[in-house]
Amino acid sequence: MKNYLKQSKFWLLACIASLALVTACSEEEPVEEPSGENLILDFKIEGIDVTTGVQIDHEGGTVKDSLPVGTDLTSLVPIIEVSEKATISPASGEAKDFSSPVVYVVTAENGANKIYTVTLSVKEEVIVVEKSDDNDINEFFFSEIFIRGKIDGQQISGSVPYGTDITNLKVSLDIHEKASVSPAVEEPQDFTSPVTYTVTAENGETQSYNVSVTEQPQDVGVRGVWLTNVDSNVLTSKQKIDEAVALCDELNINTIFVVTWNKALTTYPSDVAAEITGKKIDPLYEGRDPLRELIDAAHAKDIKVMAWFEYGFAAYNGSPGPILDNTPDHWKARDVNGNVVVKNGFYWMNAFHPDVQQFMIDLFTEVVTNYPDIDGVQGDDRLPATPSEAGYDDYTVSLYKADHDGQEPPATAKNTAWLRWRADILNKFGKALYDSVKAIDPNMVVAHSPSPMSFGYDEYLQDYTTWVAEGYSDIVSPQLYRRENQGLNIYKGLLSNQYNMLEPAGQKIFYPGLLLFLGGYLPSQQFIADMVQANREIGVQGEVYFFFTGFQDPDVQEVMKAMYPTKAIYPEL
Missing domain, CATH: 2.60.40.2340 (Immunoglobulin-like)
Incomplete structure (x- = not known):
């Protein structure tokens, strides 16, 4: 029995061990799969x-x-x-x-x-730009009348021609591109009282400007124009003359300087010229009298007429011409080498000889006598004048020797004393011419349009300040011909220089010549207006334009009407 129990216990333990082994084998770890992550x-x-x-x-x-x-x-x-x-x-x-x-x-x-x-x-570079604080007015214009406003701090003033309607003026101005202004420049303003303009900078800062307008007094002066037969057909018919005079009247011009003597010909019937050249009038006007036609048309519009002797002592351009061909040798101007003096293409008469001087006086007095209703006569940059290269002819040399104890004239044409001596001769001629005209009609105006001093003196012996100071020039219009590309300051400088050479009495008869048209050149409206306003700023109340053809341009007509909205009072001379 004991053996049986021992055997059974052993068997039970064996079974338990076998079961544990089987269980252990069934709990083995699983195999891991490879990763699929690929980020x-x-x-x-x-x-x-x-x-x-x-x-x-x-x-x-x-x-x-x-x-x-x-x-x-x-x-x-x-x-x-x-x-x-x-x-x-x-x-x-x-x-x-x-x-x-x-x-x-x-x-x-x-x-x-x-x-x-x-x-x-x-990344793009980020540039941080500060907003502009510029609220300045750089330039101010009364745009439709071409007047520049004067800026003095926050005060702007405008001086406009007499007769300008200041109740409805438009302006334009120069401000920073990102600034704005109120009221808007598109809105006309009534300047009978000051108007405030406010400029707002880009950053919002504001600045106000008070703009006031004053009206200039009515001009008392000569507003003139030269009417020529070169690059112009005005004198070719009475109809064209009438049309030209009507335009001058519309533009409130009060004086026409009409060419009377150039190219060795006259634009009126002349017995004096015919004696030398054989031609009584320029053949282009045969059968007519353009000078008479112009006087009648102009006087009907209350416009003065001056006979302009353009060529003066210049005989002809490009050749000696009919004067020097038909007169004695002493009529020819001579240089230091004995050659006929030619300057800028012009052949010159001998301005120092009495015969030549009398010929010129006869031309002037012929016009004064035959046209007693004409208002005046005018010489220009060729009368009284002659190139400073001249004076070496036999007559002038003998005259110099007589004044200088037999000494020959200086060989240097621009020797200071030699220039002065010859300029004095021309001055005496200028007075003789003046006296001859006044002897016929004391009320006849004797006008001159010389080259500017000192160019005129050095190159053509023109001493116009003496003519004015000694009283034998009633109107002086120096040719201050400066083009727009030279700049307004060049014109202003020349204007001031010439004006200040004269005494107050002489300044009253000073009406500078302005270049308006020549060979296609036509200044801008603003430049024309700027020159006129420069004249007014120093007290000059008139000017003369070279020449009429420029008036036929619509833009010129527009600026003339703005500069001359009313008639000027013609001065007492």
Whole structure:
């Protein structure tokens, strides 16, 4: 029995052991599958510490980043973090050229690939520009009448011609491109009282300007124009003369200086000219009297007429011409070498010889006698004048020797004393001419339009300040012919220079010549207006325009009407 129990216990223990072994075998750990993760988790560039805001789109397979200003994309080293157990190609840390997109392949542990396209760009430089505080008015115009306003701090003043309607003026102004102005320049304003303009800068700062307008006194002066037969057909018919006079009247011009003597011909029937040239009048006007026609037409409009002896002592242009061909040798101006004097193409008469001087006086007095209702006569840059190269003819040399103990004239044409001696002869002629005209009609005006001093003196022996000071010039209109490309300040400087050479009495008869048209040149409306206003600023109340053809331009007509809205009072001379 005991043996049986021992055997049974042994058997039971064996079974329990076998069962435990079977159970242990059934709990063995499972085999792990390879990972399929293949993502780019982070993307950085070596050496760039700033946060760049990389954008990783796993679904779209893109990586985008914007790098700092100035980054060179052609050689960057990316630091790329990918999924655990994944690999990437090209490898992290491998320098690449990112100036165009770069493709990366991320391979998972299980071999699955995912493609990412990496696109890098460089941020644009952000320039912070402060808003402008410029609220200045740089220029101010009363635009429709071409008048510039004068700016003095926050005060702007405008001086407008007599008769201007100041109740409805438009303005224009120059301000910063990002500034604004109120009231708007498109709105006409009534300037009978000051008007305030407020300029607002880009940054909101404002500045106010008080604009006032004053009306100039009515002009008492000569508003003239030269009417020529060169580059103009006005004198070819009475109808054209009437039309020209009507236009002058419309533009409030009160004086016409009409060509009477040029090209060795006259524009009126002349016995004096016929004696020398054989022609009583320019053949173009045969059978007519343009001077008479003009006087009648102009006087009907209360416009003065002056006979303009354009060529003066210049005999002809381009050749000696009929005067020098038909007169004795002493009529010819001679230079130091004994040649006939030619300057700027013009052949010159001997202005120092009494016969030549008398011929010119006879032309003037013929007009004064035959046209007693004409208002005046005028010499210009060729009368009294002669080139400073002249004076070496036998007559003038003998005259010089008689005054200088037998000495020869200086061989240098512009020797100071030699210039003065010859200019004095011309001055004496100028007085003789003046006295001859006044002997016929004391009320006849004797006018002159010389070249500016000192050019006129050095080149043509013209000493017009003496003519004015000694009282044998009733109107002086120096030819201040300055073009627009020379600038307004050049004109102003010349104007001031010539005006200040005269005493107050002489300044009252000073009406400068302005260049309006020549060979296609035509100044802008603003430049014309600026020259007129420059004259008014120094007290000059008139001017003479060279020449009429410019008046036929519509733009010129517009500015003339703005400058001369009413008639001027003709001065007492």
